[in-house]
Amino acid sequence: MSVLDILLGKPLATSDERAEQIGTSAGIPIFGLDALSSAAYGPEAALTLLIPLGALGIAYIVPVSASIIVLLTIVYFSYRQTIAAYPGGGGSYTVASENLGTFPGLLAAAALMIDYILVVAVGISAGVGALVSAVPSLQPHTVSICLGILVVITIVNLRGLREAGIFFMLPTYLFVGTLLAAISIGTFKMVLAGGHPMPVVAPPTPPSAAVAVASLWMLLQVFSNGCTAMTGVEAVSNGVRAFRDPTVRNAQRTLTVIIGLLIVMLVGIAFLIRAYGIAATDPGRPGYQSVLSMLVAAVAGRGWFYYVTIGSVLVILSLSANTAFADFPRLCRAVAQNNFLPHSFGFRGRRLVYSEGIVVLAVLAAILLILFGGVTDRLIPLFAIGAFLAFTLSQAGMVAHWRRVRGEGATHSMIVNGLGAVATGITLVVVLVAKFTSGAWVSALLIAALVSSMLWVRGHYRAVAAETSSSAPLQIGTLGPPIVIVPIQDWGKISQRALQFALTLSPDIRAVHVATEDETNALREEWDRVVGAPLQQAGRTPPELITLPSPYRLILKPILDYVLQIEKDHPDRQIAVIVPELVEKHWYHYPLHNQRAELLKAFLLLHGSQRIVLINVPWYIEA
């Protein structure tokens, strides 16, 4: 237990709950890491598709970023309203299922779950990918490093939210701080130079254009890729309950800060890219350098500031997984409470977190990392579908919500959310079409599979409830004492104890003995003396000793068969099978004794019926 205490912290009582809740400053790293770190790969993902246009392509980044920022702003106002309307946690699942119905709700939940798993895998693999391009000797250990980081994040999250917040605060603020500083310096220099600053370190010259003008299809693809900058925005709305009072205000303030910072970063990056003429380099080729790396080098040179900034980018990317760890377990719990996932997702562990969700997320992400070898490029095409499907359903749900609620401001709110739903819905269609063959179909398939499983789980829970639930008062008087069956292999204290207990239960006792090759008839000869006589003296009918043949030397099979036969012969009786068991004190005594009692219990449970009850009479040995 002490190892667990060290790793996970001391158990917290349920009454400690409030203390474990967070404010804005801890909320930003916990719920904002995913969204904020998107700034590190969103613009680059868009620019990469513009490479065929050469230097001409750079100019497109400003309108594309502008449209993403508009979309982001719409989504921000949408989610602000959601937080206010659902202070108990307004994740896409809750909103969609409450307002649109079960199926859209499950669709949203499945979409988000897939996206969270991908966030973890992509975040970690992107961070480690950057690390190994800096230190190529680590290349062969990519997957191991990914899994190592995953384990650390998992343990931190099992320790609980507050500690997770403290752990992630420093790198988050370092990342935001250095990036904003670079943007400020760059903007200042740009203004001083009248819009055309001299780069400190010149970015590589873009190749000559292969295409002269961007087609609409190309721009849609660029936009789709850029939209990865928006993943993670829904996190706050899903985790409202984690904030301390005033819950809604704190959550909204956190969302505002996160989206505000993200917008500032996206705007700054877009303008500086154009001002410094930075084109993306091909990620698959030698000489590749990330856009942020070129940008910071152009603005501030390759001094200590460059290394601190790029270092914090690496750290933040691999830690962005943490947002998923904060949200995925809450989502699973909400779904489980509606019987669509195993109920165990709703149990809170020693540190008041939903441990099972955390562990399941870690395991699934680990499988993805191992399957894809920790390579980000292979995972990216699966990404963002889930997030936009959830956005759309959530906002469509909010529209239905306002239509039902009505009252003051409802129409205004409905328009805001309706705008969000339309905008994200169009984006979803664009992203799905643009990326379908390159990987989005995998996500679509996984979402469908997950929704089917969830429906199957609820079906099972319903069937079980139908079979077992009853609010009827207790029926009494129909049950007589059970037929008690006591297997006895030899006479000794253990058998005596079992028989003594049997005598307190019922007058109808059957002692059964399996005849094996090595044994004599000792027990049969002794039976009268040790059982028959004393019971007759006490005025009770002594139980008969029934010998079961065993041609194949099996001990348990004949007993099991006998029990099932008795059960069949007495359809109106209960059968109680007494299983005497010798319990060893030390594990190293385990192989010295046969484990027949354990096996008999397992067999009886597996093959038994409602009327067969198992009674385990343990005998503890000190030896």
Add this chain to the structure above:
Amino acid sequence: MSVLDILLGKPLATSDERAEQIGTSAGIPIFGLDALSSAAYGPEAALTLLIPLGALGIAYIVPVSASIIVLLTIVYFSYRQTIAAYPGGGGSYTVASENLGTFPGLLAAAALMIDYILVVAVGISAGVGALVSAVPSLQPHTVSICLGILVVITIVNLRGLREAGIFFMLPTYLFVGTLLAAISIGTFKMVLAGGHPMPVVAPPTPPSAAVAVASLWMLLQVFSNGCTAMTGVEAVSNGVRAFRDPTVRNAQRTLTVIIGLLIVMLVGIAFLIRAYGIAATDPGRPGYQSVLSMLVAAVAGRGWFYYVTIGSVLVILSLSANTAFADFPRLCRAVAQNNFLPHSFGFRGRRLVYSEGIVVLAVLAAILLILFGGVTDRLIPLFAIGAFLAFTLSQAGMVAHWRRVRGEGATHSMIVNGLGAVATGITLVVVLVAKFTSGAWVSALLIAALVSSMLWVRGHYRAVAAETSSSAPLQIGTLGPPIVIVPIQDWGKISQRALQFALTLSPDIRAVHVATEDETNALREEWDRVVGAPLQQAGRTPPELITLPSPYRLILKPILDYVLQIEKDHPDRQIAVIVPELVEKHWYHYPLHNQRAELLKAFLLLHGSQRIVLINVPWYIEA
């Protein structure tokens, strides 16, 4: 079950036992493989140590072989007597423990066990070693091939003795037949040529002598190595019970044939080595060729006969492990019957063989093969100590036996066995001294460890017997009805069933409910209606519903603590804990339900006491 049927054959009834026993022709491959295959490595092991003498060394093979054959003859007469005196199986363990006492018996048993494990590992690795020197591309797969052969031998043995005999008959007789043919042809040519035949393929010229005369120490080492030709001789005496009637005659005849064949082969090989001037080549160097290979090539050339002979040598070496598989399980069973090993070694599996011994031998040999990389050279120094220790103890035991029996012929028999004991005892000392630093110490250590474990096992069984055995008649009347504790989390058919059963057991029932965060007081509010009222109506005292607090959200711990508290508060009562359990029909429903019932049963068994009885009331769901 059908996969097992195919692999291991249909189960055999105990009454099929006689049919599963064997005659002489099947007995030779089963109990003689180890002894006969020794002819393939014994002479070579001796010759190798004579390399420093060059061509001069070859002459020493005849006197060394002669002394080994004398020793073998003495041992033969000794064991003939043992078989007659112990028709129930006269292994070294039985003879030594019955006549010399427990400790010498265990020493003999441990020595033989270690030797059997080594026989398996050495036999297989020698066979595979020869195979990979013929097909060098298999070299990297040495360990895998060793383990593959081990698996096949294990399965064949789990199928039972008779089938094992048939499986091994062909290669054994092919090996003996071709080797005897080679010896006959060689002897014929030698006689025709007046003692100096021309080799068909000349053996390599031995290097010039480094030493002129063999020292006594050298000759002792040569003799020690040659003694590996004697391992496996005790197998028949240990397995007498496997023979069909007349048991003793069949066993003795088998022993006679095995030793006779072995002597003929050793004599023939020794004379032909001298006649053809065959010196051993260094096994570590390029150009190495085995002595048998050079011998057969010299006698008959490298035609089809050569390849058939060498092929059968390879097969026989890797199958020589089988003797150990026939004997090791019988030995373990005999030791287990005296409580020095877990009793499970005495259970006979579906095919009437002692399955556990077979499996344990296979696992231990596999560990040796993996640890030593399947390389024979590293295993050889550990070898033969065990066999000679067992020979000596067995024959010393027979001397004591005859002294006790007396009567006609006893003195004569005593002299025969005494001679055997002295001869093998001296050999043991020679082998131990000559090989101590090169590996015999490992065997000595293992034997000591094994003997200590066996004594520890008996100690434990004795202590348990002291605690549990009793032939006293049943004590009645002291036990009142138990206090019944029924954990109830919610009201439904499962709880109803548990409570109904509790009512048939005792008037003293405590229903306990763990208060968890998510639950309301629904159960408490319902209790009177569903339990209180109907019971009062029936004239019974309704059980109180006891609510247990659970600050850390644990369900089982509060129940366990409550049970232990009740047990402490009522030192004169029995406590019965009813564990209602939902049993899933399909394994894939397993994760959908909490496994609290299983955990509670395990916890109660682990932390409980003699007075706490566990009652498992299952509820089977069809869903």
